[in-house]
Amino acid sequence: MSITLLCLVKGNTTANVFAIDIDSGKLVSHLKKVIKAEKQNDFAGLDADKLRLWKVSIPAKQPSAQLTAVSKISVNIKDELGGVELSPVDDISEHFDNGSNKPIKKNLHIIVEPPIERKEVHCSAKYGRFSKKSFQWTVTREMVTLYSLKKRVYEYFTFPDGTEPEHLVISRVISGMSRRISKPKSNLSSPNQEKSDEAVIESKTIHISTDEDLASTIWTSAPQVDLEMVVDTSQQPFSWYTYSRMKVLFGLQVDDYNYLPTECLVRNGDISDELLESVISEILRNHTASPPITGDTNEATRRVFISSIIYAVVSTFGGEVKIIPEYEVSGSYGKGPFDWVIKIGDIIICVTEAKRNDISHGIGQSSAQAHAFMQRNRNKRTYTDADLYDEEMFCIISTGMLMKQNLKRFKMKCVNILTPLIFLTPGVEWIMTKVILRGNEYDENNSGIVEVRVCSPKPDPILLMKSSLTKEDIREPVRNLLVQIKGLLEEQRDSVVNGKRHKTWKSNKSNTVKQLI
Known part of the structure; x- marks a missing residue:
């Protein structure tokens, strides 16, 4: 008998909810394969058996603490969402059927938890005019918070007495387009000498103010990320x-x-x-x-x-x-x-x-x-x-x-x-x-x-x-x-x-x- 399950990948918002139609007589391992096929871009290069599936029952259209928590990558599905992990050898009907375990409409039924992913972040941070440090930061999705980055940066620089990690302000440096500027002739140059062009690389900084800003910078498809930063402190002079x-x-x-x-x-x-x-x-x-x-x-x-x-x-x-x-x-x-x-x-x-x-x-x-x-x-x-x-x-x-x-x-x-x-x-x-x-x-x-x-x-x-x-x-x-x-x-x-x-x-x-x- 076919049933419809509303699924959401851990760390996503309800805007990313997707539906899966599957025969309740199949195994949970079959459900994993269907989910991987549905989200092939998100789970590219990942075997279906590496996914963990959790049964939940959370109203998808009613604001609640659980609905807010589910969008956080660091959420504990068992403790905070009341989730029950599904064994791959279980029949789906053991958890969902058309009887007492019938899936409730407009509720989330399955939270999909990908395996822990690690990323190498090659950081280059500058504080003040002359102080610059480089370091590697190996992180999982759960570890990527703005405060954790501030704590790491705090270890590498000497800040004024009384400065704490929460006082740091971090901005990402983005290299801009190369443009050419004309360089006037020198007074000592010959009359026939033409103006020379000089290439200038312009860059700009973007303030990283939330965990989401940082996560969007780090969690790209590349196995490693280069993060160039400018560091300051938040207090007024x-x-x-x-x-x-x-x-x-x-x-x-x-x-x-x-x-x-x-x-x-x-x-x-x-x-x-x-x-x-x-x-x-x-x-x-x-x-x-x-x-x-x-x-x-x-x-x-x-x-x-x-x-x-x-x-x-x-x-x-x-x-x-x-x-x-x-x-x-x-x-x-x-x-x-x-x-x-x-x-x-x-x-x-x-x-x-x-x-x-x-x-x-x-x-x-x-x-x-x-x-x-x-x-x-x-x-x-x-x-x-x-x-x-x-x-x-x-x-x-x-x-x-x-x-x-x-x-x-x-x-x-x-x-x-x-x-x-x-x-x-x-x-x-x-x-x-x-x-x-x-x-x-x-x-x-x-x-x-x-x-x-x-x-x-x-x-x-x-x-x-x-x-x-x-x-x-x-x-x-x-x-x-x-x-x-x-x-x-x-x-x-x-x-x-x-x-x-x-x-x-x-x-x-x-x-x-x-x-x-």
Whole structure:
């Protein structure tokens, strides 16, 4: 007696369902041959006896978890779909007949599982401008997921601290058409020389965003596949975070940093007169050798004046404290380098140059950087410890060059104090903040509750606008800044025992990190 069975190959969608008409008196092995003949392109080069057939009963037109699962190549047919494997020596009538085992109309009856197929994927991955790696990835259909590829790529490159495989972004490189461009004659060439043509191979990248995108690239008819990739990380650069963006990200309640909660700093370090004179002389020497200090002064010039301060302070610790430039770090929301890190035992103090004209932008950037670093520390601890302790990081932000100042008199005329004039004065402005990542409180993204405080007293600005700068112009602001930073580093050094932070605070906060910007 003939029956009709609705069949589907594992990993396909219901759009690929096909019907098989067969005599129920035949064996299951006969059914395998009929299915192979029906799907001869899919099973080319494959013997029918290698197919595994599973009996199921899944409504094909009613949305369900089983119907969704059947389209996944990694689905467990027995456990997730309630499938029963059919023995090739069974009669089909033992499982399907016109009685109690009659196939239900519009239900899937047979899931066809091909044998495990392996594919050699020859991968070539590029990360950054110069780092390129090649490796072979031998996979089955079940193994081909975007996350598994990210994990494999993660093994071959050194990414910023805090980067996890899920942060990677992978794009496939597709070689384009060759085109020829005309090359003009050289000025030194003869008058009769013609223009030459040069072949250029253009290529483009396509983002791989889903498992299906990756599978369609790998599972071709070829026994091996070449996969050329470009790798990046998904987080925004830290410089993207203005104060307003950081405020939204961490759920802060105030629109202006001037109204953030305050934190009082009381410790100052001792600075010798010799060191002070040395720093002042270096600043004056750099000022003399630099172009006029104006609003468009570039980042490299501004960095010179900031480094004069931090290197001078660190030099007073006799080698206990080290500075490492261009330190990469990455977190859930940001990535990129700190300009410098200061290392005291296991304590990291991060130093970053902020935006030159907007101190609030620097606060946004430094807070995102602090969160990334503290998040990395939390991930390194045990679950219990991570819930017990808050993380803290102090940030010193410098605009580098321009400071806002208010005027109440302009050209000897009084101005309404409710509408003061604001102008920009070239100089080096500093502000210090304290960023706290709560140990036992979490936001909706499970990344921790963040609090930002503005520290007082505020360091004095160092004015650099004069074309002819003298020692007396900068002596006091330089002295005050040096002693504040020295006090901060001394506090951190005193908390280190045997190379690690000693928990001395009443709140038992651990792994505190201080950041200078």
